[in-house]
Amino acid sequence: MRYASNLLLGLSLAAMASAPLAAQELSYGGQVTASLPAGPLSSKDWLDGQLGGGAGVHMVIGFKGGHAIVPRFDYTYFKKSQDGWDRKVQLFQVGADYNYFLSGKVNEGPYAGAGIGYGSSKFERNGFGYSANDTPDTAYVAASAGWMFTRNLGAEVRYTWSKYKPELYGQKPDIGSPTLNASCIVRF
16 A cells, blocks of 8 residues: 555656646645545444545646646544544545646636545544544545636535545444545635
């Protein structure tokens, strides 16, 4: 798994280094996100549908015709405290998206996208004198739609899906971790 994250990071860095040669436009940005867990991650055993938050940074490598590659880093945090138990899930994801701007111009108007990447997580569960945590890694896939209202300000809805297997209390359950993210985007 570590090999895959190193490979992805290396490919992202190579793309960023070669991008100025072929790219028509480069911009950098960040996003603030409200996240809703779905699937097993939102079950009563984990987050019970509790809203989480996140932040991230990205670079837009724009090409002619409204095509763009977007290397990105995202952090998402969820917490639930109930019935004497504290549950925390943190997701760290690095990857790249392909975005297509319907206007034919990067950073202008509506766009659709898809992405892949690699994520590390931290699952923590504490209560009644017991504590367990684990940090499993896995790949993720994403689909998104957004709108750049101006060249510097936009909004995006992004769905990511991954499956983690944290080892907690001697068990190693499969926890599908899809999240629906709504973000405010700022680009420079």
